Amino acid sequence: MSPDMLRFLWTDGIYGLSMGIIGVLFNLHLIALGYHSGAIAWITSINPLATTALSVLMGGFADRYGRKRILVIGTTLLAVGAVLQPLFVNFILISLSQLIFSVGQAMVGASEFAVVASYVSDEDRDFAISVIFANFMLMIGIGSILGGWLPQWLPRMHTQFESTLLLGGFIFCIAPFGRRKLSDVGQSLGAHAVRKGFLRPSRPVVLYSTFAFLSGLSYGFAMPYLNLILAGQFRPSVTGIGLIIAMNEFALFVGSFLTPFVLNRYTVHQVLGPLLFSAFVMNIGIALNASLIPFVTLLMLRSLVNMIYAPIIDSLALGVVMDAERAIMQSYRGLMRGVGMIFSVWLGGEFLTGKFYNWAFLTTGGTLFLMFVFYTFLLKKLSLHTENTI
Numbered sequence: 001m002s003p004d005m006l007r008f009l010w011t012d013g014i015y016g017l018s019m020g021i022i023g024v025l026f027n028l029h030l031i032a033l034g035y036h037s038g039a040i041a042w043i044t045s046i047n048p049l050a051t052t053a054l055s056v057l058m059g060g061f062a063d064r065y066g067r068k069r070i071l072v073i074g075t076t077l078l079a080v081g082a083v084l085q086p087l088f089v090n091f092i093l094i095s096l097s098q099l100i101f102s103v104g105q106a107m108v109g110a111s112e113f114a115v116v117a118s119y120v121s122d123e124d125r126d127f128a129i130s131v132i133f134a135n136f137m138l139m140i141g142i143g144s145i146l147g148g149w150l151p152q153w154l155p156r157m158h159t160q161f162e163s164t165l166l167l168g169g170f171i172f173c174i175a176p177f178g179r180r181k182l183s184d185v186g187q188s189l190g191a192h193a194v195r196k197g198f199l200r201p202s203r204p205v206v207l208y209s210t211f212a213f214l215s216g217l218s219y220g221f222a223m224p225y226l227n228l229i230l231a232g233q234f235r236p237s238v239t240g241i242g243l244i245i246a247m248n249e250f251a252l253f254v255g256s257f258l259t260p261f262v263l264n265r266y267t268v269h270q271v272l273g274p275l276l277f278s279a280f281v282m283n284i285g286i287a288l289n290a291s292l293i294p295f296v297t298l299l300m301l302r303s304l305v306n307m308i309y310a311p312i313i314d315s316l317a318l319g320v321v322m323d324a325e326r327a328i329m330q331s332y333r334g335l336m337r338g339v340g341m342i343f344s345v346w347l348g349g350e351f352l353t354g355k356f357y358n359w360a361f362l363t364t365g366g367t368l369f370l371m372f373v374f375y376t377f378l379l380k381k382l383s384l385h386t387e388n389t390i
Contacts, residue, residue: 004119004183005128008112009135011075011178014171016136018082020143020249021168024242025151025161026085027228032159033089037228041349043091043098044224048216048345050102051109052338058110059331067111067118067185067327074107076176083169086162109334114327117318118185125318126263130311133256137307141249143168148242204320205329207382211313211374212333216340218367221348222360233357234292244296251300255307268312269380275309276372283365287358316383 001009030040062070081101088094113129120128147164154163201209222229226248230241262271282302289295321329344363351360 001128001131002119005116007178007182008116008119009132011175012132013135013139014175014178015075015078016139017143017146018168018172020140020145020246021147021150021164022082022085022143023140024144024147024227024238024245025165027225028231028238028241029086029159029161029165030094031228032161035091037349037353039091040228041346041352043095044349045342045345046095046098047102047105048220048338048341050099051106052335052342054103054106055110055334055338056328056331058107059327059334061107062111062114062327062331067115068179068182070107071111071115071182072176072179074104074109074111075179077101077104078108079169079172079176080104082172083166086157086165086169089158106334110327110331113314113318113330115182115185117323117326119183122319126311126315127260129315130256130259133259133307133311134253137249137252137256141246141253144242144246144249146242148239148246151238201328201332202321202325204317204382205325205332207378208317208320208329209332209336211371211379213336213340214367214371214374215313216337217344218340218364218371220341220344220346221351221363221367224345225348225352225360228352229357229360232352232355233290234295236292247296248299248303251303252307255304256311258304259308259311262308263312268316269384272309272312273372273376273380275305276368276375279305279309280365280368280372283361283368287361287365316379320383 027040027044030043035043058070058074077100081097081099081104084097084100085094088097116128116132117125147168150164150167151160154167157163157166227241227245230236230244236244279302282298282305286295286298286302289298317329317333318326344367347363348360351357351363
């Protein structure tokens with residue numbers, strides 16, 4: 001890999017480490033501050049709301065002002081938000097810090113893969129994206145273990161989780177400095193069109209964005225609340241919750257690590273449909289299991305399968321359009337993914353309030369079945385056609 005790809009990977013690893021700590025502890029921190037599930041659901045929904053509202057705008061900014069510049073600014077805002085979140089106890093200030101974090105995430109989401117695509121050849125893109133996912137998930141897993149373990153050793157502040165969250169935020173601040181040294185990316189051919197107005201999305205952009213809507217829908221019912229679902233349904237310790245989430249992140253890491261090996265033996269379109277259908281079956285299995293060990297086992301298997309196909313989808317989306325549309329593709333996919341997440345995060349919060357934990361996974365499974373149908377009858381034909389013509 002080039003020096004730029006290696007630099008991107010270690011800064012992305014810092015991002016993942018901090019996200020692992022935040023994922024285990026932030027909701028528990030809010031509960032310890034006395035916030036009820038409705039307030040937590042609102043704070044959680046800020047992220048998909050903001051990324052949805054801003055994703056297309058940030059894609060235009062990336063083409064107009066430079067993809068690397070938007071990536072660096074977005075990473076900086078993520079770090080600032082991660083530091084501010086645990087410092088505040090007031091609901092409005094916590095929401096504001098979450099908004100800063102979310103704006104940064106919208107900027108990173110609109111620019112990161114467009115930047116990466118400039119650092120690798122088309123032939124290496126599948127491998128590079130799978131390595132990025134594997135690295136990110138591995139570091140989230142390490143962060144999850146630290147999030148479950150460190151609170152018992154670090155000083156207590158407003159809550160027992162605050163000092164660990166602060167540490168995660170300070171670690172995050174390393175990433176923007178590293179990304180400033182990435183090589184500049186050449187201006188997109190679509191930048192001239194962006195100056196006159198955003199590019200009208202092509203049919204591939206529309207179809208992959210619709211699939212991204214279903215993908216966002218499948219995420220928000222259960223995953224943002226996984227620590228609370230575990231706490232409410234099985235009542236493990238905080239260390240136990242951190243360990244289970246770390247195990248799940250390890251499964252995600254293994255899945256993304258396996259992607260290039262799977263693609264060496266099978267074509268994308270031979271494996272993508274069966275993987276989506278398998279994820280649907282496993283979510284239904286999770287919903288029907290009330291015991292911890294089968295629950296965690298199926299959760300890990302589902303995550304492994306999810307992360308085999310996730311890099312494939314991202315690579316396909318970048319591969320069916322020319323470079324001029326890559327930032328636009330990511331922006332519209334981010335927009336539609338966010339729309340799906342807004343709805344599912346809200347409904348997932350309702351499931352959490354009513355303690356309907358199994359419904360979170362039943363609805364996730366149903367959405368994955370729709371993704372399987374959509375891919376089989378629309379995306380597969382489109383991808384086969386456009387890959388032969390671009």
